[in-house]
Amino acid sequence: xxxxxxxxxxxxxxxxxxxxxxxxxxxxxxxxxxxxxxxxxxxxxxxxxxxxxxxxxxxxxxxxxxxxxxxxxxxxxxxxxxxxxxxxxxxxxxxxxxxxxxxxxxxxxxxxxxxxxxxxxxxxxxxxxxxxxxxxxxxxxxxxxxxxxxxxxxxxxxxxxxxxxxxxxxxxxxxxxxxxxxxxxxxxxxxxxxxxxxxxxx
Numbered sequence: 001x002x003x004x005x006x007x008x009x010x011x012x013x014x015x016x017x018x019x020x021x022x023x024x025x026x027x028x029x030x031x032x033x034x035x036x037x038x039x040x041x042x043x044x045x046x047x048x049x050x051x052x053x054x055x056x057x058x059x060x061x062x063x064x065x066x067x068x069x070x071x072x073x074x075x076x077x078x079x080x081x082x083x084x085x086x087x088x089x090x091x092x093x094x095x096x097x098x099x100x101x102x103x104x105x106x107x108x109x110x111x112x113x114x115x116x117x118x119x120x121x122x123x124x125x126x127x128x129x130x131x132x133x134x135x136x137x138x139x140x141x142x143x144x145x146x147x148x149x150x151x152x153x154x155x156x157x158x159x160x161x162x163x164x165x166x167x168x169x170x171x172x173x174x175x176x177x178x179x180x181x182x183x184x185x186x187x188x189x190x191x192x193x194x195x196x197x198x199x200x201x202x
Contacts, residue, residue, distance in 0.1 A: 005057050
């Protein structure tokens with residue numbers, strides 16, 4: 001792991017530790033944080049085996065760092081509207097008429113954006129003769145399938161927990177189309193990487 005990757009990885013670990021200072025909902029945050037630990041371990045292992053590019057590695061680190069922050073507030077409680085009002089005097093909730101907290105939507109969108117470059121690289125490692133367009137298609141399909149599996153995972157969590165705890169973890173906020181919107185945004189985020197990934201990796 002080179003210096004740039006060590007710095008990115010170390011920054012994520014620092015964010016992870018900081019978000020555990022006086023946790024607001026320890027049990028629910030620990031459920032989300034289990035994915036963080038698995039993600040960091042997986043990233044370390046994959047990079048040691050296949051050597052991701054610095055940009056792809058940093059993108060995943062950035063996603064995990066944002067996920068850590070979101071996990072502290074269980075996604076649906078993160079006060080992004082108050083933060084933006086304090087920083088720039090603008091309220092997205094008021095501007096767009098939002099009635100729910102949409103930070104979870106951003107996370108799913110960023111999942112597609114941040115993981116697609118690494119997936120394209122891994123596909124091309126596995127099949128070096130594969131054309132870029134085909135590798136990108138497989139990467140997008142991986143984002144779509146993994147998003148579906150994650151929604152199944154959330155459904156399983158909801159069955160195992162009490163209704164209140166399940167709502168706190170899943171953060172549906174009464175939206176019956178929550179899973180569909182999350183999968184769509186992850187797919188759109190992945191597709192939007194095409195111009196940048198094509199220029200950098202083709």
